[in-house]
Amino acid sequence: MPLMRHSSEVREMAGELGKYKLCVSARSTDKAILRKAQDGGIVTQLFKFALEEGIIDGAIVAGQGDEPWRPRPFIATTVEELMTASGTKYNISPQLSWIKEATRSYGLDKIGIVGTPCQMQAVRKAQLYPVGLRDVPDKIKLAIGIFCMENFSYMSVKQLVEDHAAMKLEAVKKMEIGKGKFWVYGKRGQVVQLPLKVTHKYEQPGCHVCLDYVANLADVSTGSVGSPDGWSTVFVRTRNGDDIWSKAIAGGCFETKPIEQVKPGLELVTKLATEKITKNQKTVEERAKFGVNKGLRNPYLGPK
């Protein structure tokens, strides 16, 4: 019985970036996708390709919820539906909550899902330890992870935008974290930038024990960091991810550049990943002796 194949082609350059077969800077070749994209339109384009090719028959994306900029997990089964969900929302969309329902009410046999690194961890736990997910594990056909430093609750984003940036949420066209700032772009062209320091107290505490920055457990993971404006850094990680990515490249879906040839490149990704993981590792350790002979739970040690 073959156990734990360690493929030599899998590079483990730095533990912080996880295993990957390929890393490039890329953007979609579809103008309509790029117009609405956060960066290079990787997630929307890859799901569009997978939908059109029948690799997946639906994708769990972060769609529009009941309030402006409040996302909710949404199952897109057409390209039109997919397009309504593009862009980063900077607050929580419980993506996994639909993973079983997608195979039931929606009757999907081949599911795509996009999510943060912690949600990719949840996807893989769901596959190896499917406690309440009957017949779900082998139906997950494409898991796309997005780089994530931390996430906010909806109330936090509301506070940041409406109080700190003095803009109504419904008037916001795009939000972005980059170049050390939290950027809010208004629909009428106004731009407000907040120092990241202001945002820290609004982060959700659960993010401070997270030991993954670039979605190490996704099939394909992507984010803006490392690539020039309008482009995304892409890690192709699993055999399955590699298979789908190669087909998408062959299908002309993406324009790519070797990551070594773009600025700021992998150096910045590695730096940020190391910073996040080092800081959070320290938090995990401090939690153990947070009180007087009493500590807080460490999920990495077991389900106590």
Add this chain to the structure above:
Amino acid sequence: MADKITVGHVHMSGCTGCLVSLADNYGGLLTILDKYADLVYGLTLADVRHIPKMDVALVEGSVCIQDKISVQEIKETREKAAIVVAVGGCACYGNITRFTRGGQQNQPQHESYLPVGDLIKVDVYIPGCAPCPQLIRNVCVMAYLLLKGNKDQQDLAKKYLTPLMQLADRGTEACGCNLMFDVVNQGLCMGCGSCAAACPVRAITHEYGKPNVNADLCIKCGACYAQCPRSFFNFDVIPEFEGIMDAIDAALQ
């Protein structure tokens, strides 16, 4: 034949849904019985009256303490089996046999059923109502590797089973409230939604990215807490998902 492990299905007070879940591995179950395990005990499946000696006992259901035979049989199971696995919410936590659903009047029979772990030491937990066929399958394959595999396989099996053994050690109480007590209140929830997906009775929704449990619907099967990536997340196993899933698939070919 000599290399197979022996497995029994011990039926306490449960609805047989757990056994159906085991059977729902279809061809996979036949492969398991063909290559890895002999079923030495099981209601309607094996013509054996008394609990025999066996490697692994899969116990379904809680123990009716008004029924002397049940109490005797569960104790006997502990003596005869090397590994006792509590399969399903009733065996692990009482679940619907205690029917401790919120908003329900107490009834005398609710006091008659104990989770297996209240009477004997249980080694491995498979929570959920019904437990997931694929998780039962994974545990069966890992139990085989633990008892009959080479050193690498034994190491993997140990690592894989550890959190499920820790769940057994953790105790015989679990419900939607554990999401609050042990995850949200500990500042660990990051709103992934796994709990809501795992819940068999749709008692969990998410409000602004955090679970909201309807205690009146919760049947206390323990699936949500066990599924949560912040109840346990073992870095020595889960990141190897590709290799492990390949190995399990290969084992069932």
